[in-house]
Amino acid sequence: MGGIPGTRRRADPLFRREATLAFDPSEYGRRIPADVYDEAYAHLDPETAVNRLMALADGGPLCEFGIGTGRLALPLLERGLRVAGVEGSPEMVDRLRAKPGGNQVEVAVGDFAHTRAPGEFGLVLLAFNTIFALPDQAAQVACFRNAAAHLRPGGRFVIEAWVPDPGAFRAGGALRPIRVAPDAVLLEAAELHPAEQRMTTTKVRLTDDGVHLLPANHRYAWPAELDLMAQLAGMTRESRWADWTARPFTDDSREHITVYRRGAGA
Ligand SMILES: C[S@@+](CC[C@H](N)C(=O)[O-])C[C@H]1O[C@@H](n2cnc3c(N)ncnc32)[C@H](O)[C@@H]1O
Structure with a gap:
């Protein structure tokens, strides 16, 4: 499962605050059973996100960090894109594998701040606020660097996240x-x-x-802090939208889709 990229608070029964322990990327999937995850978010229609990602992937392949049970990855695969992933939870990967097409998705099990999926990609995706699952700024910067390392020159890193409020x-x-x-x-x-x-x-x-x-x-971050992390990783911002339909990002936006591109020398 890789090294120790950061710390998190110890799990007390309610708020997990007391002592610090090594960050464990499999914890999310141990605390939220994969079938409960799928039921809780079954009402979300991935169509608009999938349309946008197909356009941004530039033929692919696409690597999703925190691929989970394949909510976005499987519809992308169905549309003909080659898809791989990095995922911390073996339970989530098992559920992905049990779904139609799941066996065609190559998944590296580990922390997406450091774990490398084999290959070079046209797009790395980090959807559904999952950048904030990393425990601190250092781990998030490492994740941006890891995303850049997966991309071919000119490839895109796409983040979906809420705006702290x-x-x-x-x-x-x-x-x-x-x-x-x-x-x-x-x-x-x-x-x-x-x-x-x-x-x-x-x-x-x-x-x-x-x-x-x-x-x-x-561990939340404002969009401007994410832009700096991208700069540190040799990427520049191409677009920022309020949602997957590419509505303009404004003072009132509560979430954002941000597209970064890897420079030639990154
Ligand atoms: C909110 S879910 C999103 C799943 C999927 N991308 C989707 O949109 O439905 C977050 C996923 O990221 C995984 N995850 C969280 N932190 C991780 C880390 N540091 N490394 C690898 N996977 C991680 C969790 O196990 C979970 O499957």
Whole structure:
């Protein structure tokens, strides 16, 4: 599983704050079962993202960091793109493999801050806020460098992430509905630690079958900090949009899709 790229807070039963331990890239998948992950996000339609990525991939191949159970990778594969991935959770990879086409995706199991998937790629993708799963700035910079190392000159690194919004937190905490449907409700309880740019969240999925908790740690960063990380890795920003339809990114945007390109000498 590679070296020790950073530290995270020890898992206490609720907020995992006390001591520091080595970062473990398989933790996400151990805490959130892969089938629960798929059910929780089954309502998301990947079509718009897949259309945009097909255009940006320039023929591919594409490598997805944190490929998970293939929510985006499998539709991209179906559209004829060669797809590989890096993933920290063997459980997520098992679920990907069990799906149609899953065996055609070569996945390197390890930390995407350091683990190298074989080959040279036209696009590296880091979707769904997963850059923030890394525990600190140093690990995120290493991830940008690792993305650049996977790209051919001129290749693209595409990041999808939320824009930090500390104003949404009262007394350090926030609770918000993500999805309210007749058969399922998804809520997110969050606690902010601004001094370290960290947020701990537990999503709560409620259905007739019961309650599932989906906990995660985030080291968040504003878009400008991500741009600097790209510069350190020899990449420059090509585009920033508010969503996969390429709506302009504005003062009100709460998330962004950012496209970086690797320079010839990176
Ligand atoms: C939010 S899920 C996104 C999965 C998929 N990309 C999607 O869009 O549905 C994050 C994924 O990244 C993986 N992950 C988190 N941190 C990682 C790390 N440092 N190295 C490798 N994989 C990691 C998790 O196991 C999980 O599968």
